[in-house]
Amino acid sequence: MIEGLVVKSYGKLCNVKVNNFIYKCEVRGKYKLSNKFSNPVVSGDKVEISITDKNNGVVENILERKNYFAKESIRDKKGHLIGSNIDQTLIIFSIKNPYTKLIFLDKCLLSSIFFDIKPIIVFNKVDLLNDDEIIKLDKISFEYKKAGFDVISISAKYQIRLDDIKSKLIDKRTLILGNSGVGKSTLINQLSPYSKQRISDISQKTGKGKQTTTFSEIIKINKNSLIIDTPGFKDFNLYLIDKSDVKYQYPEFNKFFDRCKFSNCSHINEPGCAVKKQIGDNIWEKRYNNYLGIIEGYS
Ligand code: GDP
Ligand code: ZN
Numbered sequence: 001m002i003e004g005l006v007v008k009s010y011g012k013l014c015n016v017k018v019n020n021f022i023y024k025c026e027v028r029g030k031y032k033l034s035n036k037f038s039n040p041v042v043s044g045d046k047v048e049i050s051i052t053d054k055n056n057g058v059v060e061n062i063l064e065r066k067n068y069f070a071k072e073s074i075r076d077k078k079g080h081l082i083g084s085n086i087d088q089t090l091i092i093f094s095i096k097n098p099y100t101k102l103i104f105l106d107k108c109l110l111s112s113i114f115f116d117i118k119p120i121i122v123f124n125k126v127d128l129l130n131d132d133e134i135i136k137l138d139k140i141s142f143e144y145k146k147a148g149f150d151v152i153s154i155s156a157k158y159q160i161r162l163d164d165i166k167s168k169l170i171d172k173r174t175l176i177l178g179n180s181g182v183g184k185s186t187l188i189n190q191l192s193p194y195s196k197q198r199i200s201d202i203s204q205k206t207g208k209g210k211q212t213t214t215f216s217e218i219i220k221i222n223k224n225s226l227i228i229d230t231p232g233f234k235d236f237n238l239y240l241i242d243k244s245d246v247k248y249q250y251p252e253f254n255k256f257f258d259r260c261k262f263s264n265c266s267h268i269n270e271p272g273c274a275v276k277k278q279i280g281d282n283i284w285e286k287r288y289n290n291y292l293g294i295i296e297g298y299s
Contacts, residue, residue, distance in 0.1 A: 001048040001050050001061070002018055002048065002050075003018070003046060003047070003063075004046075004047055005044075005047075006046075006218075008043060008215060009041050009042045009045075009215055009216055009217075012026060012041070013026055014027070014041050014059065016047055018049070022055075023051060024057070025049050025056065025057040025058060026056075026059070027041050027058075028058050028059070031059065031062055034078075035078070036078060037070070037073075037081050038073035038076060038078045038080050039081050042068065042083055042216060043216040044065075044068075044083045044085045044086060044175075044216075044228055045062050045063070045084050046062075046085065047059045047061060047062050048061040048063070065085055066085045067084065067085065067116045068082075068086070068115060069083050069111065069115050069177075070082060070115070070239045070240070071236035079239040080239070082175065082216060082228075083216050086174070086175045087118065087174065088119065088168070088172055088174050088175070089119045090120050090122055090174050090176050090227070091112075091120065091178060092124050092176060093105050093124065093178060093182060094124050094125045094183065095133065095136065095140070096125060096129060097125060098181045100179055102290060103290040104234060104235055106291070106294065107235075107294065108177050109121070109249075110238075110249035111239075111241065111249075113249045113251070114240070119150075120149075120151075121152070122152050122153075122154060123137055123140075123141065123154070124154055124182055124187065125183060127157065143286070147251055147287065149251075152165060152168075156183045156186040156190055157183070159190060169221055169227065171225065172225060172226075173225075173228070174225070174228070175228045175230065176228065176229050179232045179233060180231075180232030184229065184232065185229075188229055192221050194219060194220045216228050237297075243295060244264075246294055247275075250291065252283050252284075252287075253283065253291075255282070256275050256277075259274035260273050266295070267288075268295065276288075
């Protein structure tokens with residue numbers, strides 16, 4: 001058996017890179033019917049494969065993951081893996097063309113924190129904004145920075161502030177998130193000289209390989225920086241995060257919750273809630289309202 005890196009995953013099929021060669025592999029045996037995940041293997045996984053012929057192999061072992069990002073599978077309540085062994089998420093967002101609700105950003109942020117991954121917020125398409133919209137975006141950026149997040153506003157198309165992004169990617173494996181149309185591909189093409197050489201057609205066997213948007217894929221930025229490109233999605237159900245865990249994934253709540261009267265305060269209706277007192281001050285009302293929305297989504 002030899003060790004390799006999953007650079008593209010599609011259901012039970014994946015491309016595994018060993019040195020500079022790509023083997024098309026199938027997952028068999030014990031991993032095929034995971035009761036935790038709907039997809040057994042994902043880009044970023046370290047695996048051991050046995051080679052069956054010149055271009056093909058079988059995944060025998062998935063090595064322990066440092067971490068992963070997952071959402072709830074649409075088909076069942078299992079997790080759907082988006083990527084693994086990640087240092088940070090780059091959440092690409094636009095407030096215009098397409099307009100995306102901030103609650104989606106909040107879900108990406110709290111999932112990243114829950115899965116032990118540092119999130120970075122990227123507002124793309126700043127070139128499209130008029131004066132009022134620039135003021136609106138400045139306010140949003142200000143609030144997220146105040147909450148403790150890294151925020152970068154860019155134009156992928158017109159290459160505005162891409163150096164800020166490049167510097168964040170150095171020596172990191174970065175998972176790209178965002179709904180479709182926000183400019184993920186445009187950004188990746190700007191960042192990576194390798195992006196045009198993506199390995200397509202994962203499986204001639206099944207003929208499914210042409211659905212290029214349905215799997216995640218590793219793209220090299222340079223020797224030490226890899227990004228995992230993922231299919232766009234604009235809403236998702238949280239995976240593994242209990243309703244009572246959501247409140248802990250807000251850095252700006254965490255600063256105050258030990259001052260709440262009740263130690264298990266959910267910051268909703270309890271008397272003596274120190275978090276609620278901070279709304280309009282250290283906590284942005286919009287984020288708090290979206291927190292309530294996320295909690296309501298559980299029942
Ligand atoms: P993806 O679905 O997230 O991969 O988005 P694409 O990269 O395919 O971009 C969707 C559309 O937005 C394309 O027409 C791009 O040219 C456009 N686009 C991407 N980035 C920018 C930007 O910074 N400014 C403007 N004005 N358009 C952009
Ligand atoms: Zn409270």
